[in-house]
Amino acid sequence: MTARRWDLLVGAGCGLAALAGIGAWIAMPWFVLPLLVVLLAAWLGLTRRGRQAWSVTLVGVSTMPQRLAAASVVVIGIAGVVGVLVALLAMGDGFEATLVETGSDDVAIVLRAGANAELSSGLDRPSAALIARTPGILRDGDGRPIASPELVVIANLPKKSTGTDANVELRGVGAEAWAVRPDVRIVEGRRFEPGLRELVVGSGAHTQFAGLDVGQTIELNNQSWTVVGRFEAGDAHDSEIWGDAESVSSAYRRTGYQSITARLVGRDAMDGFAAALASDPRLKVDVQTTRAYYGAQSESLAKLIRVLGFTVGVIMAIGAMFGALNTMYAAVAARTREIATLRAIGFAGLPVVVSVLLETMLLALAGGVLGAAGAWSIFHGYTVSTLGASFSQVVFQFQVSPALLWNGLKWALAIGFLGGLFPAVRAARLPVAAALREL
Amino acid sequence: VKYLPLVWAALFRRRTRTVLTILSVLAAFLLFGMLEAVRAAFDVSATAAGVDRLVTASRFSIIQPLPKSLLPRIRALPGVRQVTYASWFGGIYQDPKKFFANFASEPAFFDMYPELELPAAQRRAFETTRTGAVVGRDLAEQFGWKVGDKIPIQATIFPKKDGSNAWTFDLVGIFRARNPRQRGQERQLLFRWDFFDEARQFGHGNVGWYIVRVADPDAADRVAAAVDRLSANSDHETKTQTEQAFNLAFVKQVADIGLIVGSIMGAVFFTLLLVTGNTMAQAVRERVPELAVMKTIGFSNRAVLALVLCESVLLLLIGGLLGLAAAAVLLPNLSNAAGGFFTLPPLPARTWLVGAGLMVLIGLVVGALPARRAMRLRIVDALAGR
Numbered sequence: 001m002t003a004r005r006w007d008l009l010v011g012a013g014c015g016l017a018a019l020a021g022i023g024a025w026i027a028m029p030w031f032v033l034p035l036l037v038v039l040l041a042a043w044l045g046l047t048r049r050g051r052q053a054w055s056v057t058l059v060g061v062s063t064m065p066q067r068l069a070a071a072s073v074v075v076i077g078i079a080g081v082v083g084v085l086v087a088l089l090a091m092g093d094g095f096e097a098t099l100v101e102t103g104s105d106d107v108a109i110v111l112r113a114g115a116n117a118e119l120s121s122g123l124d125r126p127s128a129a130l131i132a133r134t135p136g137i138l139r140d141g142d143g144r145p146i147a148s149p150e151l152v153v154i155a156n157l158p159k160k161s162t163g164t165d166a167n168v169e170l171r172g173v174g175a176e177a178w179a180v181r182p183d184v185r186i187v188e189g190r191r192f193e194p195g196l197r198e199l200v201v202g203s204g205a206h207t208q209f210a211g212l213d214v215g216q217t218i219e220l221n222n223q224s225w226t227v228v229g230r231f232e233a234g235d236a237h238d239s240e241i242w243g244d245a246e247s248v249s250s251a252y253r254r255t256g257y258q259s260i261t262a263r264l265v266g267r268d269a270m271d272g273f274a275a276a277l278a279s280d281p282r283l284k285v286d287v288q289t290t291r292a293y294y295g296a297q298s299e300s301l302a303k304l305i306r307v308l309g310f311t312v313g314v315i316m317a318i319g320a321m322f323g324a325l326n327t328m329y330a331a332v333a334a335r336t337r338e339i340a341t342l343r344a345i346g347f348a349g350l351p352v353v354v355s356v357l358l359e360t361m362l363l364a365l366a367g368g369v370l371g372a373a374g375a376w377s378i379f380h381g382y383t384v385s386t387l388g389a390s391f392s393q394v395v396f397q398f399q400v401s402p403a404l405l406w407n408g409l410k411w412a413l414a415i416g417f418l419g420g421l422f423p424a425v426r427a428a429r430l431p432v433a434a435a436l437r438e439l
Numbered sequence: 440v441k442y443l444p445l446v447w448a449a450l451f452r453r454r455t456r457t458v459l460t461i462l463s464v465l466a467a468f469l470l471f472g473m474l475e476a477v478r479a480a481f482d483v484s485a486t487a488a489g490v491d492r493l494v495t496a497s498r499f500s501i502i503q504p505l506p507k508s509l510l511p512r513i514r515a516l517p518g519v520r521q522v523t524y525a526s527w528f529g530g531i532y533q534d535p536k537k538f539f540a541n542f543a544s545e546p547a548f549f550d551m552y553p554e555l556e557l558p559a560a561q562r563r564a565f566e567t568t569r570t571g572a573v574v575g576r577d578l579a580e581q582f583g584w585k586v587g588d589k590i591p592i593q594a595t596i597f598p599k600k601d602g603s604n605a606w607t608f609d610l611v612g613i614f615r616a617r618n619p620r621q622r623g624q625e626r627q628l629l630f631r632w633d634f635f636d637e638a639r640q641f642g643h644g645n646v647g648w649y650i651v652r653v654a655d656p657d658a659a660d661r662v663a664a665a666v667d668r669l670s671a672n673s674d675h676e677t678k679t680q681t682e683q684a685f686n687l688a689f690v691k692q693v694a695d696i697g698l699i700v701g702s703i704m705g706a707v708f709f710t711l712l713l714v715t716g717n718t719m720a721q722a723v724r725e726r727v728p729e730l731a732v733m734k735t736i737g738f739s740n741r742a743v744l745a746l747v748l749c750e751s752v753l754l755l756l757i758g759g760l761l762g763l764a765a766a767a768v769l770l771p772n773l774s775n776a777a778g779g780f781f782t783l784p785p786l787p788a789r790t791w792l793v794g795a796g797l798m799v800l801i802g803l804v805v806g807a808l809p810a811r812r813a814m815r816l817r818i819v820d821a822l823a824g825r
Contacts (some may be wrong), residue, residue: 020772073717080710084703114604117536119502120596122641154500166692167501221499222676252503253674300536308477312470312703319466319707322459323714328720331457387692391501 010425018421022414030406053351053358056342060335060359067334070327071363077320078367078415079374082408084316086375088309089407092302095386100394102235103291105267107180110260110277113284117297118152119391124256127283134280136273137262140179147262148174149245152393153252155220157209169203169240169392170220172248180263184237189214189229194244197251200229204238204395208385212241221251236294238386239395261290297388317415324419330362332427339427340435349428357417357423364416368409370405376400377409379430443452446749449726457754460718463535464758465765468794472766475790480623489514492522492551494685495649495666498678504645505675512669517568518662519653523547524646526632530592530606532652534583541592542647543635551650554617555624561586561612569634572608575625576615584610592628597639606638619785651679708801712722712726716805719751723809730813731821744814751806752799759798763791 043050064071082394110131123131127429128149137145151172175194178184192198199302201212217224225243232238245257273286332339339352380400388394445522450457495513497503507524514522525544546566549557557573565571574584584590587610594604608630616624625726636643653662663679670677680688723730730743737747767786 067721070717073713077710077711080706084706112598114593114598115596116531116595120529154502156498156500162691164688164691166688270521300538311473315466315470315473316707316710319463319470319714320710322463322466323710326456326459326463326718329459381465387689393692 006214010429014421014425022418025414025417026410028410037097049348049351050054052347056347056355057340057358057361059356061362063335064359067331070330071362072322074178074324074327074360074363074416074419075367075370077323078364078412079315079371081316081320081415082368082371082412083375084421085309085313085411086372086400086404086408087225087379087398088305088312089404090375090379090400091384092305093308093401093404094299094396094399095305096302098394099236099388100291102233102237103289103294105289105291106264106269107275107290108262108264108270108287109290109293110262110287110408111258112333113286115286118150118259119154121258122256123149123258123285127285129259129262130280130283131260131277131285132262134273134276136264136269136276138177138265144176145262146176146179148177148180149257149260150174150177151245151249151252151254151256151258153248153254155241157187157210157211157218159393160210161208163210166209167387167392168209170199171237171242171250172245174243174245177242177261178250180261181233181237183235184231184233186229187232189227192228192242192244195246196244197223197225197247198228199225199241199243200231201227202238202240202242202395203230203232204383205241205393206230207383208239208393208395223251234386236394236396239388239393254263273375301386301388303305313411317411321415321419324360324364324415325422328356329421329426330422331359332356332423335427336430336435340430340432343430343432344436352428353424357420360420360423361413361416364419365409367416368412371412372405372408376405442746442749446746446753447747449722450750450753452726453722454741456718456721460715460754461758461761462810463714464711464755467590467707468759468762468798469765469769470707470762471794471797472763472786473770473789474704475793476766476770476786478700479787479790488682490681491653491659491683493651493653493659493663493666493679493683495651495663495677496647496685498667498676503675504642504647504698505649505670505677507644507646509649509669509675509677510646513666516662516665516669518654518658518665519651521547521551521652522649523551524632524649526631526635526645526647527594528592528597528635530628531595532590532592537581539626539628541630543630543631543632548629548650549614551652552624554621556617557612557614561614564611565631568609568611569631570607570609571611572628572630573614574613574628577614577622577625578628579610579613584613586610586613588747590628592610593759597635597642598708599638599676600640638707645821649677650682708797712801712805715754717756717803719805719809722750723747727816727821728785730816731818732817734818735822740814743816744810747810748803748806748811751809752802755802755805756795759794763794 044054045051109118110123111118111121112123132147132149137147140146153170153172154167155170156166157168159166178191186200187203189200192200199218206212211218212227213231214227214230216227218227218407219225231242249255249257262273264270270287270289277283277285277287342352343349379398382398383395384398385393385395443530495505495509497505504526510522510524523545525542525548528541528543530541546562549555549562555575561573565573572590574590579585590608590610592606592608594606598604599606608628613722616622632646649666651662651666653659659681663681666679667677734740734743763786770786
């Protein structure tokens with residue numbers, strides 16, 4: 001009875017220690033891993049117990065082909081967890097990166113006070129002119145402020161994938177828009193001519209929506225517009241269609257603008273610019289850097305995707321851990337006599353524990369690599385679109401970054417560690433005499 | 440049925456292994472239940488109500504307003520039973536992250552939406568209070584609002600005439616959805632359009648969209664075409680579609696939820712198949728001598744097959760039902776934790792049915808190979824340990 005209670009205590013202790021370890025493990029930066037591997041290798045190679053552990057591990061690994069089915073359960077189970085986790089997190093990262101890249105610290109966006117997005121904002125022409133003359137804005141070679149008064153409307157266009165209408169953001173931009181956003185470059189055709197009903201389309205919009213090839217004509221608000229160019233920006237602007245602000249505004253019968261985007265004289269000019277705007281009694285506006293603006297827009301959706309990813313990942317990880325536990329218990333059970341023999345001829349408990357753990361983690365590592373590689377090959381650069389904060393489609397790509405792959409591997413090893421720990425302890429604590437008698 | 444104790448005993452022959460397998464089945468079905476709930480939350484076709492409602496919005500874009508002068512003209516069309524209108528307000532209460540729908544309409548809105556229940560006295564109060572607003576129960580609970588409160592809402596699109604963004608409404612009523620599956624509908628704030636139109640700085644006389652209730656749902660297409668004809672070739676052409684189609688188009692733009700959920704579930708169940716399949720194979724392998732003894736004392740091949748299959752189905756049913764139960768318990772908490780960003784409906788009966796079907800199916804699939812092996816055992820070989 002006391003032995004049994006002792007068992008329980010050991011189990012509980014192991015569990016708590018393991019949980020604490022996992023916490024530290026998940027937070028661990030990558031460079032600690034090689035250190036740990038080196039330490040482990042030194043222990044295995046240099047100490048007596050280490051060498052014992054090494055030889056027991058070799059025996060375990062060499063018998064693995066005999067239990068291929070059971071071992072593959074661990075590998076594939078963990079590969080599934082890592083694959084799904086990495087894919088979901090890559091989706092969240094990709095969305096966030098696309099929007100954050102759009103912003104910059106030395107570009108400011110001015111909206112009407114209280115408006116939380118361009119779509120709900122509105123600035124009349126006198127205000128727009130005042131804002132453009134505010135000190136703090138960089139000037140181009142001709143002395144004109146690099147500021148683009150813009151308006152955004154949502155147009156319905158058929159999507160290529162479904163054939164049904166979806167929302168696309170049509171942005172009317174001022175002449176300085178190209179200088180405000182130097183990342184935007186024309187890759188096909190040319191820029192639109194101010195005053196004409198001409199459009200340039202973002203590459204993302206071009207792939208998602210039908211009828212946006214250069215040279216084609218599309219109907220917007222019952223008027224025909226010609227697509228004259230295609231641009232690439234590498235950020236959220238890729239999902240947009242651009243036209244001349246005046247043309248768009250007359251086509252949609254707008255009298256004013258919605259935002260002014262301006263390049264500031266430097267990264268530290270933001271405070272001065274904001275103060276200058278606030279001190280003008282004629283203006284009621286909010287100003288922020290575009291980095292802050294686009295970051296806020298991506299926040300809630302990216303967070304939602306991450307919460308979903310982690311929830312799914314944790315539940316799957318628990319499932320896979322039980323699978324690994326099962327397999328390793330079976331493996332230990334099958335080797336009961338062998339382990340007991342080792343113990344009888346003088347092997348200590350620790351090498352046995354380490355060998356079972358190493359074996360499980362080896363399987364887990366294989367699973368993690370498989371899952372991460374799968375997620376990378378299928379999802380890296382996979383393009384999807386969703387409804388962004390401005391009620392229009394935002395095109396983005398899954399980003400399977402090395403950091404995510406590393407995270408996936410850490411999860412895999414953690415699952416392997418937990419899955420191997422309890423069977424390992426059981427193997428080491430088997431009463432030698434009883435185990436030897438077992439047939 | 441009389442073999443149930445036998446199956447039960449076989450199942451718990453190796454307690455650790457069975458418990459572990461049940462736990463991994465539990466995890467899989469917990470995930471299944473939660474993802475099904477997410478899918479159901481986005482599944483518009485499940486809301487069967489509203490087949491007689493059409494939504495009329497600008498053909499060009501959801502942000503283009505429509506003139507209110509269309510109202511009498513739509514109302515006069517044959518086949519139209521009732522019309523109301525609404526304008527999106529997009530206001531914020533305290534924190535922009537605590538998003539909820541808020542728009543201006545008229546009290547008759549509730550005649551169009553019989554699935555929303557507003558007590559008669561509160562409805563009268565809404566009709567007589569120009570600055571009145573009504574909210575859904577879910578939202579009122581989240582913010583601790585009570586009838587009689589003054590609710591400050593920060594405008595994002597529509598400043599008041601004096602340029603300020605601070606709007607204040609008097610809460611005169613709290614409505615609730617009759618069907619608990621539509622609790623998402625309770626996350627709305629509705630206020631008087633006439634007050635809104637008078638107090639706003641610009642956009643007077645424009646509404647965001649019309650809601651048209653038709654007398655005969657079968658004639659919906661004809662009525663929709665007639666409504667759109669009213670504004671053909673004008674500067675405010677409309678597009679009228681059923682409410683379902685309107686919502687579906689919107690959800691489709693968010694993401695292909697079905698595909699994402701489907702792929703995750705595929706990965707999960709494939710893994711589950713392996714884990715339980717492995718357990719069953721082990722269980723049968725270990726029991727070969729026992730099964731041989733059973734056959735010796737007269738169990739038929741078929742009976743042995745059935746026993747092993749029963750065992751694996753039972754294993755999955757225990758784990759799966761526990762998993763779904765856990766999902767049912769967790770879901771309301773998850774909705775709360777999401778801060779009202781979305782409301783997950785309680786686990787629908789369909790999920791339980793589909794889940795149970797999957798449990799039996801997976802049980803049969805993973806049991807099939809070991810069961811066949813058990814059935815084909817030759818007593819002599821098995822007893823001799825060959």
